[in-house]
Amino acid sequence: MxxxxxxxxxxxxxxxxxxxxxxxxxxxxxxxxxxxxxxxxxxxxxxxxxxxxxxxxxxxxxxxxxxxxxxxxxxxxxxxxxxxxxxxxxxxxxxxxxxxxxxxxxxxxxxxxxxxxxxxxxxxxxxxxxxxxxxxxxxxxxxxxxxxxxxxxxxxxxxxxxxxWRNNPAFQKIFEAARAGWLGSIYSIRAHMSNAASPGQRREWGQFKGGSMFELGVHMLDPIARLLGKPVKVTPFLRTDHPVQDAFRDNNVAVLEFERGVAVLLNNSLQSSRLPVRSFEVLGTGGSASIRPIEPPVLEIDLAQAAGPYQAGPQSVPLPRYERYVDDLAELARAVRGERPLGVTLEEESLVQEVILMACGMAT
Incomplete structure (x- = not known):
């Protein structure tokens, strides 16, 4: 696209x-x-x-x-x-x-x-x-x-x-490791984002061609885009697999191809288990990092060689207590006061939006 x-x-x-x-x-x-x-x-x-x-x-x-x-x-x-x-x-x-x-x-x-x-x-x-x-x-x-x-x-x-999840400490640790080169060259990202959509959500989200990918999958497309940049090709698979066949695309996959890597996002709103299946995994030439669950965050890092604060081999990473939205609002207040700029630039925001639309089949 x-x-x-x-x-x-x-x-x-x-x-x-x-x-x-x-x-x-x-x-x-x-x-x-x-x-x-x-x-x-x-x-x-x-x-x-x-x-x-x-x-x-x-x-x-x-x-x-x-x-x-x-x-x-x-x-x-x-x-x-x-x-x-x-x-x-x-x-x-x-x-x-x-x-x-x-x-x-x-x-x-x-x-x-x-x-x-x-x-x-x-x-x-x-x-x-x-x-x-x-x-x-x-x-x-x-x-x-x-x-x-x-x-x-x-x-x-x-x-x-x-x-x-921009201020989720597990994601921040992955970005730190990626930017410092501790993971080497990233060649693969695999993410899963799911929920159980209510009838009201199915009606509202069904207004968009991207369905659940557009409303829910964006949380994973955001870090994918900021870690890997602009893809050379995006192939979305948008499906409706609920027994009630409505307009809502509820079982989706996006394959994002980059010059030297690939990302795959599995997204659905059909989940029946009690806890949402949500995970994020990064593979690089120097090691890997995975978050599961995302809330409360659990981060595992496995490095080929010791780097930064991490030893070689697999390890669980200690993380501070995390509550959704708290740090986002605090970051916003600091930026408005002029104390510190936001952690994501406007250039990155444009890139994220472009990648989202491509992954949702909504790019023009």
Missing amino acids: KSDSFDFEDSTMKRRQFLGAAVGGAAALGSDLSGLAQGAVAPVARRIPIGFLGAVHSHGLPKLRLASKSPDWEVVGVAEQDAATRMACEKLGVPLLNQAEVIERSEVITVESAVPDHARHALLALKAGRHVHVEKPPAETLEEMREMIRLAQQARRVFQPGYM
Whole structure:
């Protein structure tokens, strides 16, 4: 499959995001943290006004709960039409507002609406000059994603798609090992991402040609793309194998071919076992690394020779306690304040979106 290339200016996107965050956040701090006298107590970081456009996505209410409890955020409200979700928001003590009120009162907008509304809501917030966290998948087309990136660059705003395992310590250890060369040249990645889709999810996700691969498989396509780059060929196999034959592609495989490697992603929403079957395995000329389960993460590394903190041979890697979304929201707050840029550049975000669409049979 063939997709249009995306040209960026010479400076890196990470630098652009950091500069943009500094404009919107560092000035508001009103203090130079690096200039604190020895022994002085650092000032308490300001709480950043954050609003939600939607909370009906399965990740919406958990993020809303965490933001409400976090010292980083002041939740100004949520705009949501779904009655059950509105009731859940009220129980959390979150004000119910309209879209205009949420955008007006917020410095950061979190988009947790239904998947078909992600791009529309994110673009609305970016055009209003707000920093944006948008639930995955962020867009149905590459053009929509490019427009989000353009607006974020133009207004120097932080733009963070919500791929929930970017701050999972097991994935971070794999990226560290890969970038340091401890795994050698990576020639194979195998991933499995499954769930048991509810009837409502089947209806919603069935709107997209990519089906479960587009809504669920993206969590694995994200690290595959960032580890291996742009594939030379992607072959998706999109199937409906549920006894009730609807429009939802629920049993899928994507084969991604690279110049010197291959990745295979198995994705389904037919699972009957209690725990979701989710795993990620990387093979390189210097060793291998595998995560299973992913939550709570268990990481095994096997190296041909000792490298970095690891000995030669198979070993279990100690990992810190991990709670989904917590570090993502903390990373977002640091970027908005201008303290540290996001770990994924806008150039990488464009690549991830391009690979997702190819693997979902949705590239044009």
